[in-house]
Amino acid sequence: MPRWPLVFPLLLTVVTAQPAVQPQERDLLSRVRRLTVEGRRAGEGYWSPDGQRIVFQSEREPGNPFYQIYALDFSSGETTRISPGYGKTTCSFFRPGTDQILFASTHHDPRSRTFQQEELDFRASGKERRYSWDYDPEFEIYAYSEKGKSYTRLTNARGYDAEGSYSPDGQWIAFSSMRDAYNRALSPAEQKQLDVDPSFFAEIYIMRADGTGQRRLTNVNGYDGGPFFSPDGTRIVWRRFDESGLIANVWTMKLDGTDQRQVTDFGSMSWAPYIHPSGQYLLFASNKLGFENFEVFMVDVAGLKEPVRVTYADGFDGLPVPSPDGRRLAWTSTRGGGSAGQLYLADWNHEAALKILKAAPERKK
Amino acid sequence: MKKLLLVSLLVTAAALQAQTTVAPKTKAHVEFLASDRLEGREAGTPSERIAGDYIAAQLARAGAKPLPGHADMFVPFEFTAGSRDGGTRMNGSREGIQALSFSDDAEVSGAVVFAGYGLVVPESQNFGYDSYATLDVKDKIVLVLRYFPEDADQQARAVLARYADLRYKAQAARQRGAKALLVVTGPRSPNAGTLVPMTFDTAIAGSGIPAASITGEVANTLFASSPKPLRDIQQELDSGNPHVAGFELPGVTVNLATSVVRVKQTGRNVIAYLPATTPVAGVEKPWVVIGAHYDHLGRGDKGNSLASKEEVGGIHHGADDNASGTSAVLAMAQSLSTQPRRRNVVLALWSAEEIGLVGSNAFVTAPPVPIDQLAAYFNFDMVGRMQDNKLIVQATGTSPVWTRLLERANVAAGFDLVIQPDPYQPTDVASFNLASVPSLAFTTGAHVDYHKPSDTADKINYEDLDRIVDMAVSLARATEDTDPPPQFTKVDQPTSRGSLAGVRVTTGTIPDYATEVKGLLLSGVTGGGPAEQAGLMKGDVIVEIAGQSIANIYDYTYALELLKVDQPVKVIYMRAGQQRETQLTPGARR
Numbered sequence: 023m024p025r026w027p028l029v030f031p032l033l034l035t036v037v038t039a040q041p042a043v044q045p046q047e048r049d050l051l052s053r054v055r056r057l058t059v060e061g062r063r064a065g066e067g068y069w070s071p072d073g074q075r076i077v078f079q080s081e082r083e084p085g086n087p088f089y090q091i092y093a094l095d096f097s098s099g100e101t102t103r104i105s106p107g108y109g110k111t112t113c114s115f116f117r118p119g120t121d122q123i124l125f126a127s128t129h130h131d132p133r134s135r136t137f138q139q140e141e142l143d144f145r146a147s148g149k150e151r152r153y154s155w156d157y158d159p160e161f162e163i164y165a166y167s168e169k170g171k172s173y174t175r176l177t178n179a180r181g182y183d184a185e186g187s188y189s190p191d192g193q194w195i196a197f198s199s200m201r202d203a204y205n206r207a208l209s210p211a212e213q214k215q216l217d218v219d220p221s222f223f224a225e226i227y228i229m230r231a232d233g234t235g236q237r238r239l240t241n242v243n244g245y246d247g248g249p250f251f252s253p254d255g256t257r258i259v260w261r262r263f264d265e266s267g268l269i270a271n272v273w274t275m276k277l278d279g280t281d282q283r284q285v286t287d288f289g290s291m292s293w294a295p296y297i298h299p300s301g302q303y304l305l306f307a308s309n310k311l312g313f314e315n316f317e318v319f320m321v322d323v324a325g326l327k328e329p330v331r332v333t334y335a336d337g338f339d340g341l342p343v344p345s346p347d348g349r350r351l352a353w354t355s356t357r358g359g360g361s362a363g364q365l366y367l368a369d370w371n372h373e374a375a376l377k378i379l380k381a382a383p384e385r386k387k
Numbered sequence: 388m389k390k391l392l393l394v395s396l397l398v399t400a401a402a403l404q405a406q407t408t409v410a411p412k413t414k415a416h417v418e419f420l421a422s423d424r425l426e427g428r429e430a431g432t433p434s435e436r437i438a439g440d441y442i443a444a445q446l447a448r449a450g451a452k453p454l455p456g457h458a459d460m461f462v463p464f465e466f467t468a469g470s471r472d473g474g475t476r477m478n479g480s481r482e483g484i485q486a487l488s489f490s491d492d493a494e495v496s497g498a499v500v501f502a503g504y505g506l507v508v509p510e511s512q513n514f515g516y517d518s519y520a521t522l523d524v525k526d527k528i529v530l531v532l533r534y535f536p537e538d539a540d541q542q543a544r545a546v547l548a549r550y551a552d553l554r555y556k557a558q559a560a561r562q563r564g565a566k567a568l569l570v571v572t573g574p575r576s577p578n579a580g581t582l583v584p585m586t587f588d589t590a591i592a593g594s595g596i597p598a599a600s601i602t603g604e605v606a607n608t609l610f611a612s613s614p615k616p617l618r619d620i621q622q623e624l625d626s627g628n629p630h631v632a633g634f635e636l637p638g639v640t641v642n643l644a645t646s647v648v649r650v651k652q653t654g655r656n657v658i659a660y661l662p663a664t665t666p667v668a669g670v671e672k673p674w675v676v677i678g679a680h681y682d683h684l685g686r687g688d689k690g691n692s693l694a695s696k697e698e699v700g701g702i703h704h705g706a707d708d709n710a711s712g713t714s715a716v717l718a719m720a721q722s723l724s725t726q727p728r729r730r731n732v733v734l735a736l737w738s739a740e741e742i743g744l745v746g747s748n749a750f751v752t753a754p755p756v757p758i759d760q761l762a763a764y765f766n767f768d769m770v771g772r773m774q775d776n777k778l779i780v781q782a783t784g785t786s787p788v789w790t791r792l793l794e795r796a797n798v799a800a801g802f803d804l805v806i807q808p809d810p811y812q813p814t815d816v817a818s819f820n821l822a823s824v825p826s827l828a829f830t831t832g833a834h835v836d837y838h839k840p841s842d843t844a845d846k847i848n849y850e851d852l853d854r855i856v857d858m859a860v861s862l863a864r865a866t867e868d869t870d871p872p873p874q875f876t877k878v879d880q881p882t883s884r885g886s887l888a889g890v891r892v893t894t895g896t897i898p899d900y901a902t903e904v905k906g907l908l909l910s911g912v913t914g915g916g917p918a919e920q921a922g923l924m925k926g927d928v929i930v931e932i933a934g935q936s937i938a939n940i941y942d943y944t945y946a947l948e949l950l951k952v953d954q955p956v957k958v959i960y961m962r963a964g965q966q967r968e969t970q971l972t973p974g975a976r977r
Contacts, residue, residue, distance in 0.1 A: 053776055055801040059794035101799035311964055336905065336928075358805060366803075 030070040051368035063362035065354030109134035118192040120263040126184030176233035196249035221245040239279030261293035285325030301346040307340030327382040411849035416714035421706035429685025430739035431652030449720040451659035454904040464749035473646030482604035490598040502633040505531025510559040525564035539627025548948040561596040568598040571606040597645040648968030654738035672762040672872040678768040690695040693838040702842035711771030747815035762872035764819040766828040773851035784808030786825035786873040799876030800858035825873035892973035904929040921971040931959035
């Protein structure tokens with residue numbers, strides 16, 4: 023290069039090794055690579071059971087400012103859209119032993135394209151709003167058959183139904199729903215709450231993979247969401263927000279909703295938990311270190327020890343999902359710059375993780 | 388013993404095998420091009436020719452051919468290799484005067500008008516500073532102070548600094564009808580009384596006005612009959628008060644004869660191509676260009692070396708800059724030549740990049756293949772020092788297809804890609820962007836040895852350089868086969884960037900280019916420099932300096948304009964998530 027455009031040549035005199043991320047991160051994560059490049063944002067990547075693919079949400083097609091669902095194939099490098107391409111979608115998951123992928127979508131809503139245009143117009147206007155997740159009550163859970171190329175709707179309740187994931191045997195789906203805000207008469211205070219923040223009403227539900235046998239598992243005010251099964255299929259891990267919507271913690275429970283146990287207690291927003299395939303620890307994200315600085319942490323599944331920090335980068339690092347063989351980690355990060363996340367992948371040092379967790383101090387009470 | 392022996396034999400065999408399987412494709416090229424024998428490959432020198440001959444031979448070995456209608460792979464171009472004073476005189480004397488490098492050659496006579504700092508802030512800035520507001524300089528010789536008012540408050544300095552470049556001052560004088568511009572470094576400024584160095588300037592022609600700098604002594608003779616000495620006059624101006632006016636120097640007329648010798652030299656681009664393996668009839672835009680510059684700084688005597696005192700005059704090996712990119716292109720040629728392709732692939736190794744992208748500019752100005760027939764351009768500049776798996780890809784904004792192709796290619800390649808849409812980069816990709824060719828530029832970023840003799844072949848990360856080659860080959864192949872060809876998107880040029888003109892201090896900070904954070908992330912500090920003395924170190928993120936908040940590298944540049952030598956300022960920075968504070972005392976820039 024002839025010169026850096028600004029003052030750099032004058033300043034560039036002596037450099038030692040460049041720390042692109044803080045070195046602590048290398049204890050657990052190596053060969054960090056960026057998986058998604060195309061489009062405005064991408065995230066929430068979940069592995070296929072054979073570890074050969076990742077299904078994720080991304081905004082990357084002109085005309086739709088909302089997430090659609092895509093599957094990336096590691097052997098071919100190809101990315102294919104799974105969702106219909108219109109409406110809003112989120113939270114996908116491979117169904118073990120089948121050709122199915124579930125996700126939540128609003129595409130049945132006849133106003134879908136109108137909403138898309140409205141959002142595009144809003145953006146074009148140059149106005150800005152703080153990021154907030156859109157709890158569109160039209161969100162329903164769908165299963166997509168890759169062979170049949172058909173969508174089967176699994177939920178029908180008014181209110182956001184999303185955040186679904188399959189049990190390891192592929193027979194059950196745990197999900198989060200705000201139907202409680204719509205299927206009964208609300209008190210005036212509740213109605214007000216619904217107008218301000220519908221996620222207050224979100225609870226964890228379970229159903230069979232065909233959508234039958236829907237059953238509620240939690241019954242506490244505040245957003246219960248993001249449920250995933252433990253690798254042995256005996257428990258569900260999820261995050262529970264307090265009524266203020268600012269503090270969240272990771273919990274686990276049995277599939278019938280009993281034996282609810284709190285795993286984390288940072289007094290900050292600790293969420294997006296996922297249990298490592300070894301069953302020994304779980305990974306989650308928390309903004310313990312700064313309201314807008316989310317980092318990935320890990321903790322033993324019982325939460326007896328103090329959680330240990332995993333990522334060391336500015337901005338957002340969250341939604342960690344280990345590969346089925348437990349040797350890689352996919353997560354969503356803004357480390358590439360800007361405020362919109364992209365999907366990242368790294369090799370995961372499981373042995374080091376066990377060692378570090380073993381050495382971690384008892385959790386402060 | 389036997390068992391042990393067996394084990395060691397096995398180890399040796401394994402090591403040997405490993406060695407043969409990972410023998411880098413790029414290493415031999417880098418080692419040759421960055422060897423002492425190549426003497427830094429300065430454009431227009433014999434060593435540039437040796438490098439060019441080597442490259443042509445390697446391209447031929449890979450099966451590449453001269454472009455249609457060309458007898459060989461060398462495409463020469465003429466450039467200005469530098470300038471020196473050709474005998475500039477004032478009133479017949481060569482004492483204490485020297486042309487500015489952009490000066491016209493002319494002889495003029497006239498009265499001398501002192502125009503303060505010669506600053507004109509455009510009205511659009513709503514600032515109100517015009518050194519010429521009350522002056523008539525038509526057909527006069529204008530004398531101005533170098534730099535900008537020394538004691539102006541920070542806000543004013545921030546504005547004035549932007550218009551203090553001497554080219555800008557010369558333009559302002561010319562537009563007002565002045566016959567010539569004289570510049571003196573004021574007694575209250577850094578470098579007081581000294582001549583302005585004839586910086587390396589590759590402009591083919593002058594700026595339309597004779598311009599020269601004079602020493603403090605010569606200036607004093609001009610001010611001999613004025614009511615106040617120059618020091619006092621400067622002091623009044625230094626407040627930044629826009630109402631301090633210039634004046635005609637009583638009874639002073641001078642005769643000025645300027646002469647700048649611009650040294651013309653010939654450089655050689657080395658350009659070959661791999662013809663498409665199927666007929667290109669019907670293929671839209673049937674050319675893809677892959678390029679890298681192969682020239683470097685020679686012994687670094689043209690003003691763009693960053694050699695330390697001990698290294699000055701040494702061979703600037705340029706292993707990373709840009710034997711690495713050259714080797715990448717040669718390795719790509721080797722690989723691409725064995726594979727089918729629907730488009731012709733041009734392999735272009737540019738010369739005279741270091742002095743202003745001259746070789747690639749020559750190509751786009753007089754393209755040997757129609758420029759609108761180029762489907763894409765890929766540039767490789769400083770790709771040999773990968774750290775932390777980070778590969779920076781620039782100019783992605785030049786076509787909507789790039790992110791998709793990059794995403795796909797990177798699934799196998801597995802880099803921690805850093806995406807920078809901006810094509811206005813200080814490398815040859817800028818030439819192609821301006822010619823509306825969809826482009827990408829690859830780099831692994833700057834480092835401690837940048838533009839120094841110590842940029843040597845032993846420091847190259849060959850394993851990762853080869854990985855870059857593999858990824859680039861897959862991207863090039865995808866582009867060779869893409870139909871329709873990538874569509875060009877114009878990226879607006881960023882406007883709010885700082886310039887060097889007003890920066891006279893050094894802080895000894897080395898920014899990290901690969902990582903985007905809020906603030907200025909340091910990848911290091913200069914040994915013994917102000918930042919090191921302030922206790923700053925690599926990994927720190929500067930978020931505020933001298934009361935200016937720093938969100939990015941441009942804010943930082945801007946803030947630097949406001950700093951003064953030896954005047955301590957407060958620096959607020961983040962270290963390991965903690966906010967800290969220190970005092971930094973800027974030093975003088977050479």
